[in-house]
Amino acid sequence: MNNNSYMINAQDATLKKKIEIDIENYISRIEELALNNPFYFNESFKIKDLALKINTPKSHVVYVFKYHSKISFNDFKKIIRIKNALNLIAHGYLKINTIEALASEVGFLSYSAFFKSFKSTVGVSPKEYNDKT
Incomplete structure (x- = not known):
């Protein structure tokens, strides 16, 4: 801040x-x-x-x-959620869950909002990120 x-x-x-x-x-x-x-x-x-x-x-x-x-409160919240998603991916969450389930788990109302936020924050899609880990 x-x-x-x-x-x-x-x-x-x-x-x-x-x-x-x-x-x-x-x-x-x-x-x-x-x-x-x-x-x-x-x-x-x-x-x-x-x-x-x-x-x-x-x-x-x-x-x-x-x-x-x-950043705004909404952007702060988005970043925290994406960081949590990255942590869950790193711990194998997507081995037994879908990306849609991950989006919901970290607090996004829709897959599309999650996808857009993830890509803008991380630089790649959730699938691309998961494939690299």
Whole structure:
């Protein structure tokens, strides 16, 4: 996550003053949750759910992604899901499951969304990646 101090509106500027001291803590908690919990793999996991999991107001989490991240929450969630898919592939998941099952396992609503995200993140299709491993 990066530090972008550009403020678009007065409401965000006011929020910055209120939470500035806690930003690093929020980022740390978001990253820890991403690494150690399967919440991101729930198809319906939203930013409000993340805020609840880290016991932080949604506006604070939105602010962190808006001004302290190079990517959106949805892209962050997508990357976490793809990394989990890579891990599952590495551990033989596709030896007994389909790519469609893998897509569902890591939280994608459809195979096409998974395929597009996988290819844009990894650079090859899930099948091509699996064939290389």
